[in-house]
Amino acid sequence: MEMSEIKQIVKAEIHSHLELCLRPATIKELAPQFGIELPNEQTFRDRFIIDEPMKDLGSVLNKFLDTQKLLASEEILERITYEACEDAYKISNTKILELRYAPTFVQQGHENLNFEKIHAAIVKGMKKAEADFDMAVGLICIIQRILPVKEAEAVTDFAIDHKETFVGLDLADNEVGFDSKPFAPFFLRAKKAGLGITVHSGEADVPKAPRYVQDAIEYLGADRIGHGVQIYRDEKMMSYVKEKQIPLELCPTSNWLTSAISTKEAHPFKQLYDFGIMTTINTDDGGIFDVNLNQEYELLHRLHGLDRSDLEHCADYAAKVSFISPEKKQKVWPRKL
Numbered sequence: 001m002e003m004s005e006i007k008q009i010v011k012a013e014i015h016s017h018l019e020l021c022l023r024p025a026t027i028k029e030l031a032p033q034f035g036i037e038l039p040n041e042q043t044f045r046d047r048f049i050i051d052e053p054m055k056d057l058g059s060v061l062n063k064f065l066d067t068q069k070l071l072a073s074e075e076i077l078e079r080i081t082y083e084a085c086e087d088a089y090k091i092s093n094t095k096i097l098e099l100r101y102a103p104t105f106v107q108q109g110h111e112n113l114n115f116e117k118i119h120a121a122i123v124k125g126m127k128k129a130e131a132d133f134d135m136a137v138g139l140i141c142i143i144q145r146i147l148p149v150k151e152a153e154a155v156t157d158f159a160i161d162h163k164e165t166f167v168g169l170d171l172a173d174n175e176v177g178f179d180s181k182p183f184a185p186f187f188l189r190a191k192k193a194g195l196g197i198t199v200h201s202g203e204a205d206v207p208k209a210p211r212y213v214q215d216a217i218e219y220l221g222a223d224r225i226g227h228g229v230q231i232y233r234d235e236k237m238m239s240y241v242k243e244k245q246i247p248l249e250l251c252p253t254s255n256w257l258t259s260a261i262s263t264k265e266a267h268p269f270k271q272l273y274d275f276g277i278m279t280t281i282n283t284d285d286g287g288i289f290d291v292n293l294n295q296e297y298e299l300l301h302r303l304h305g306l307d308r309s310d311l312e313h314c315a316d317y318a319a320k321v322s323f324i325s326p327e328k329k330q331k332v333w334p335r336k337l
């Protein structure tokens with residue numbers, strides 16, 4: 001299958017971090033305003049792109065922080081949201097798109113912004129994109145698990161107060177050393193309020209990873225799992241996830257770049273798919289990882305043998321389990337959901 005045919009497949013993406021999917025041209029335009037000079041393509045890539053598996057966390061962290069510096073005004077937030085939708089639609093033929101962001105991450109270092117202003121700007125960008133393109137977009141609010149529990153509670157309240165414009169709540173950041181269970185009361189409250197629940201877990205290559213997935217489902221009421229890739233090592237956990245019909249938001253390129261898996265070829269996507277688990281295809285941080293959804297589909301086709309109908313099957317899974325309302329989704333989706 002050629003890339004042109006892969007592009008034609010109508011896609012749904014349910015795991016994409018808004019803060020880390022900035023368009024390169026926009027980064028190049030904005031960065032100098034914040035004291036980051038990018039005289040050439042190499043400087044840009046060195047400061048903002050991760051294109052080989054991470055070794056030291058420090059250099060990666062700096063790339064995140066440089067990107068964070070740019071998220072400095074309502075105007076910029078509206079613009080990057082609109083552009084993320086536009087690029088997903090025009091480049092990858094994505095018709096259902098969930099974007100997630102952490103209000104605490106966006107606000108950090110920006111005294112002029114608060115949660116309300118941040119969210120209003122992002123919603124504005126999203127609505128403008130929905131008016132311009134034949135797509136359905138939803139926003140997920142992220143709790144950073146590295147935060148004190150009190151701040152996590154404030155984020156939960158914020159998400160519930162804005163449940164008309166958020167479709168879900170997520171727990172993100174490094175799970176190793178940051179147990180998810182203390183966050184359970186917040187997630188159960190959000191679930192009760194009608195928000196979809198997704199939890200980053202089972203991502204890192206550590207022995208306990210499959211157990212983290214079970215915790216997310218049992219204690220936090222996860223409807224979906226962000227990554228969950230490591231359950232391939234534990235057939236019992238694969239059966240558990242399959243029986244509970246919990247979809248996995250898999251991000252092959254991201255898993256390779258964060259060293260969650262050793263090579264692109266070693267990704268267990270097909271093993272999980274063949275086992276009957278609802279596997280969805282996503283970019284995670286498309287901007288910083290320099291990858292779009294077409295490329296993720298192409299990788300699975302070329303290296304793992306998924307054919308067009310397999311890929312459409314995974315796109316249908318993503319469309320089906322997206323937290324966006326069924327009516328809104330069906331309006332843009334070519335097949336019956």
Ligand SMILES: [Zn+2]
Pocket residue numbers: 015017172200226284
């Ligand atoms: Zn993620």
